[in-house]
Amino acid sequence: MHHEANADIPLRRYETFPRRLLIAAGAAALLGAVLWALTLLGGDGGQRAWQAYLHAWLYFASLAVGAVAFACALVVANARWARSVRRFALAPAAFLPIAWLLLIPILLKTRTLFPWAQHPEALVPPQDMWMEPSFVTARNLLFFGALVLVGLTVVFFHLRPDAGLGRDLAPARGRGLYGWITRGWRGQEVEEAHAWARLRRICVVYGLIYAVALSFIAFDFVMSLENHFISTLIGPYFFMGALLGGVTLTGVIAHVVRRSLRLEEWILPTQLHDLGKLTFAFCVFWAYLFWAQYIVIWYGMLLPEQAFLVNRMSEPYGKIALAVLLGVFVIPFAGLLGVAPKKRSPIYLVFASVILLAIWLERYILVYPSLHPRADHLPLGLPELGATLLFGGIFLGCIGWFLSTMPVMQSWEPPSEPHPDLMLAHPDQAPMRQVTAD
DSSP states (O other): OOSOOOSOOOOOOOSSOOHHHHHHHHHHHHHHHHHHHHHHTSTTTTHHHHHHHHHHHHHHHHHHHHHHHHHHHHHHTTOGGGTTTGGGGGGGGGGHHHHHHHHHHHHHTHHHHOHHHHOGGGOOTTHHHHTOHHHHHHHHHHHHHHHHHHHHHHHHHHHHHHHHHTGGGOOGGGHHHHHHHTTTOOOHHHHHHHHHHHHHHHHHHHHHHHHHHHHHHHHHHTGGGSTTOOOTTHHHHHHHHHHHHHHHHHHHHHHHHHHHTTOTTTSOHHHHHHHHHHHHHHHHHHHHHHHHHHHHHHHTTOHHHHHHHHHHHSTTTHHHHHHHHIIIIIHHHHHTSSSHHHHOHHHHHHHHHHHHHHHHHHHHHHHHHHHSTTOSSOOOSHHHHHHHHHHHHHHHHHHHHHHHHSOSSOOSOOTTOOOTTOOOOOGGGOTTOOOOOO
């Protein structure tokens, strides 16, 4: 709200899949698939491979749904400063249906992954009813599926007005998709008003389902790994960590695409500053939630819950836990405290990379100490590397597909965002509305 913006935003995208991203994504997915398959055939019956699979899914699914949650928050808050950058938060949404499909193997491997499924006799009422495998499968498929469906609906209404503007400029491989998005077209002004009205409602629904679905995932895939650990805060801690990852990833995409497609005229330093401030703020909020959970458990002398913390603060996991605290909070807090680091791409990308790596370690520390509580050495090696590369390659491929198929910036202006200097320009008024390539 506090800085200038340019309303005449062109419909720009990558004409082809970014070459470097294509190579990186393909190489990572191929190498990851080979490494993960080798560990799947290991002497432990593939148990470590499936544990690494669970960890990788928790991380990349969190980034995807967290980024869409950030886009929804911008809509609900009527953040018109973010009109040229909010589309970047939707790029990871291309991974959502794949994340739902990749959830199915986890639910089919409950006896391999989860102690409560291996020893159901240890469950006491009402745990035995809640952790009944078919009930676990049904509720996670249902709630995460609902989250994916509503998230894709959010993307649909975000894209529909721009798809109408750019149908004639759509890439050959995307014309069918553009035609499906714009079916029943009723005119630009009508579609913009309709899309914004729908987004204002659907984004609220997404936020509610997001909190419920990720809380269930935290309860079923993290808290249940230790039968005596009970925390009502683990759900908010988990989904706010996902939101931090989504905000940080959005900032990374904005910085990279801004330079790659030469969008300095429309993505302004003040907008990068705002993304940096949000990254900084959610790092602080993550630390608040961590402390709120830690202080109650430790100083409240909740012995079963203290075991959860002790397992993570003791060797061989203590250094990983310290790295998480430093990477998610201490280092970004010190590094992003000023104005310049938030605006300058090289500096921001360094701290954003630290945050994303630390969140990966945080998802690791949520899972592995419960599965290997008395490990002689840190269970971190080829299985985790393989699963991460496999999921990461697919994830990067989805982002690249989105950026090379859809406009990377929101060109249409919502009717509820009037500004005397921000007048929506239609194609016949805006000679800059052409597709450019990198």
